[in-house]
Amino acid sequence: MLHQISVMVHTPAHSGLGGALTYESNIIHAPGTLVRVPLGSRELLGVVWDNAPAHTATEIAAPLQLRAIASVLDGVAPLSVHWRHLVQFAARYYQRSAGEVALAALPSQLRDLTTEQWARRLKRKPKAVSAYEGATQTIPTPTDEQAQVLTDIAAHKGPFLLFGNTGSGKTEVYLRAAQAKLERDPQAQILVMVPEINLTPQLEERFRTRFAPQWGADCLVAMHSSLTPAQRLKNWLAAHSGEARIVLGTRMAVFASMPHLQLIVVDEEHDPSYKQQEGARYSARDLAIYRGQLEGAKVILGSATPSLESWHHSRPATAIEPAGRYMRLAMPSRVGQGALPLVRRVDMNRQPYKTVFSNHLLDAMRERVTRGEQILVLLNRRGYAPVLNCNDCGWKSECPHCSAYRVFHKLDRTLRCHHCGFTQPVPRACPSCGNLDISPLGRGTEQLEEHLAELLADVRRPDSEPIRIARIDADSTRLKGELERQLAEVHAGAVDVLVGTQMIAKGHDFRRVTLVAALNTDGALFSSDFRAPERLFSLLMQAAGRAGRDASMSLISPCEMWVQSFHTQHPLFEALKQHDYPTFAEQQLQEREQATLPPFSFQALVRAEARSQEAAQGFLNAARDAGAALADELLVDLYPAVPMTIQRVANIERAQMLIECTSRKALQHFLAHWQSDLHAMRSAHRQVIRWAVDVDPLAI
Ligand code: ADP
Ligand code: ZN
Ligand code: ZN
16 A cells, blocks of 8 residues: 655745645655655655645655655664754744755755765664773862752743853853763763854863763763765764763754753853854754753753843843743852953043053063963954055955955955955055055054064063964864864964954953953944844953963952943943843843833844846845734734845845734744745846745844
8 A cells, every 4th residue: 555655845935835745655654764765856854744734855856656765775774763853943933944944954864875874884883882981080079059959940831041141150160960860860962052163172072071970971962064975974873872971062953963962051041142144044942942942851051141031031020010931040159269350441532543552451461471371362352453444545465256345364465255255455556546655554453463473572481482372263273183283272372362253252261360451442332233242242251251260360360351441431331341141131131121122122134135236136125015904913023124234145145024012922933924924026026036034033
């Protein structure tokens, strides 16, 4: 007898098919089974799906009867109902096809290996569990705060927001909570997510050192985009089979197949990199909460500067309002008395015109370097200078393909567009008037590094060697392994002053840093992006957290964070000075509530790209008209289409339209129905190259 089987495949995003196709087979395959199926002239990887309303493969291809499943991928257990449910939810919530989400969540080699290669891959004997030969460790006794938090986690259902200062021992809490789960249940699996794994290479080591002695060196696998396809398949299979007890990964790991998942940790939960920025634009943090609920796994979100969403969700009950959905757990103290740095604000209005480092700051830096202490200088702009400028005619180094300036990179003397990548040698003279006097405007990390080398040329380290300055940013770490190498040098003390972008502020446990300086931060205070202050505050708090991690250093010289600003009295800096996230958050939340911005409303963006701005906006405004009646009914606000902040990239015009509603449910309802309007409008708007919906967008 022939059976009809739904199979989820990756159909093109705009086919409107939703991904599930019907095939026939003479045996029943359990939902979750991985199969290969024909589609047109190709053969695709697919996942047998629950009997979802499905389209037949013949609706796309010509033949009139159902086509047969080509083969089953042997040796892989079916994906669980929870996994399928998670995929289905993510697809619906983020307005993509389930097939796209499902297939993107699977390692590419499942798709790419031929049947023969797969058979060979399966024959490979699993290595005997390798004995662990790492360093032995002393496991610290929890502090009172850690013990209290662990008791709460054990006793309550969560989800938890672990609000712990930098250096308060959050990682130790994750380790202990994981340990408890592993010990209680011989199958339990744990998912630990971090924003960017290569920024914190020590973390993987810390987990491995802790768990390998008891559970073997293979108990932990990593999952992130810099693994090779073969590594990714290996790790995925280890998690899927239940062999790997711990998965440590970036946002993609939220879709890891883990049949016995019991605990999910989202470290630095506020970090924007948890939001996928292409394809299905999911938030791994939000999906983690959903997945935890779905599978009955506990979820811990951790941060010293939580996202305002999570902070709001974890609000305590008041006289008139019940508590939020999350349980807030606080760890205000740093372990080992390492003090938080004293924040010093330098009023740049009182400095001579064009001052880069105030004299006081320079003196403080010299003094510390002479004593053998390390310094971080944070400037969130890479390159030498953001613009090259002709002093005669006013020519600027605009990118011919984008509405942006090309950045001057001095090392290879190029003008490089950071949006489309267009690169040219720096012209000798002004391309517009021939003037030879063209000069950089503004300053990036490359120039700062050069400038500091001049300013500190006469300073000596305690060993009377000249001081060493290094720079870490996207340019200096382009080569594979370079970031790890540079970080190791900083850790080893080979670097005295580290200049860098936000990459240097995250998670590193630099022991000898006693001074952090932040330059040019004012832009974010008055940005049109309502999340800019939140991001700046968290960046500065994280950066401050790099200082004074070693209590014995702080005894010699109290650590400091210096902020140079033209607006030193701004409430953001006041809160920073007090290391007072709650006050900052309250003030921001009040502003958001008054303006009905998230978390007091829910947003989605539709972005459209076309050869002309008119075409892009035309599509969006037509979509707006099509949705107007339903939007009215559901109290959803549809704003008019506007150009994006960087309106043109690589000669493509970009426009966006904001959709807002105070009810998440109504917004979801609207989007689900409106999708078909958008798909249908495509044919009348041939000039639109692509469009996409971004639900809960991070940047507007
Ligand atoms: P966070 O993740 O909050 O920044 P960590 O967990 O990295 O903090 O802890 C900061 C430092 O304190 C680390 O060097 C860690 O080994 C140490 N530490 C954490 N908990 C304890 C403890 N209970 N006793 C002693 N040292 C601890
Ligand atoms: Zn000129
Ligand atoms: Zn460009």
